[in-house]
Amino acid sequence: xxxxxxxxxxxxxxxxxxxxxxxxxxxxxxxxxxxxxxxxxxxxxxxxxxxxxxxxxxxxxxxxxxxxxxxxxxxxxxxxxxxxxxxxxxxxxxxxxxxxxxxxxxxxxxxxxxxxxxxxxxxxxxxxxxxxxxxxxxxxxxxxxxxxx
Ligand code: DAT
Ligand code: MG
Numbered sequence: 001x002x003x004x005x006x007x008x009x010x011x012x013x014x015x016x017x018x019x020x021x022x023x024x025x026x027x028x029x030x031x032x033x034x035x036x037x038x039x040x041x042x043x044x045x046x047x048x049x050x051x052x053x054x055x056x057x058x059x060x061x062x063x064x065x066x067x068x069x070x071x072x073x074x075x076x077x078x079x080x081x082x083x084x085x086x087x088x089x090x091x092x093x094x095x096x097x098x099x100x101x102x103x104x105x106x107x108x109x110x111x112x113x114x115x116x117x118x119x120x121x122x123x124x125x126x127x128x129x130x131x132x133x134x135x136x137x138x139x140x141x142x143x144x145x146x147x148x149x
Contacts, residue, residue, distance in 0.1 A: 003033065003074055004081045005126035007115040010068035013037075017105055018071050021114060024087065024101065025075055029147040034074030034127070034136045040066045047129055060110055072130045078148065081123055084116045 006025070008018050026032070040048070045062045052058050075084060089100025093112050096103035106113045117123035127136070 001076050002078065002080045002120060002123075003076045003127060004084050004117045004123045005115075005130065006073040006075055006084060006117075007130075008071040008073070009065060009111075009113055009115060010070060011064075011111045012105070012113040013069050013071060015105075015113075017113065021101055021105075022071070022073070025073075025084065028077075028083070028087070029143070030075040030077040030080055030084070031139075031141060031144075032073060033076045033138065034072070034131045036072050036130075036135070037069050038072060038130075039069045042066060044129065048126065057110070064110060074127055074131060074136055081117055081120055085118060088114050088116050 008021055012018060012021060022032070042062060045065050046053060049058070049061060049065070052061065077083070087100060089096030089102035091102075091112065092109040093102040093106035094109075096106070098104065101114050102112050117126050
């Protein structure tokens with residue numbers, strides 16, 4: 001089953017949106033297989049956002065993402081990578097549709113509340129940054145047979 005890395009950013013935690021956001025993914029039917037709270041340092045931020053190092057917005061991005069605790073989550077489910085990206089909405093909340101996390105809870109690109117992996121390959125890379133294999137739990141849920149035929 002596919003997995004993705006999701007991170008509620010410092011603004012999401014400070015604005016008390018963590019529970020609400022996690023609830024969306026739970027209600028959708030995705031399974032939480034990893035979950036923790038941590039604060040990123042610069043080294044982890046550079047690893048996470050390696051593709052953006054050197055860009056104009058990078059310093060502001062590092063300052064923001066290291067500014068407070070984040071909630072790190074691994075979700076599992078069918079097509080979970082693309083579906084969570086869709087549920088989060090466009091990178092710039094100004095372009096994010098109502099009903100998406102960013103569309104409902106954010107205004108500016110530099111405070112866009114949530115991260116999610118953009119491909120299955122990115123997901124594998126990002127999950128490995130934040131979780132050891134022992135921290136990820138494979139388990140069955142009674143509702144699985146009501147979610148998948
Ligand atoms: P996403 O988070 O949707 O995957 P991304 O990987 O292109 O988007 O960028 C990572 C984060 O960097 C994004 O969530 C917010 C910030 N960012 C991206 N483009 C930006 C820009 N033009 N100005 C300011 N911040 C930006
Ligand atoms: Mg990205």
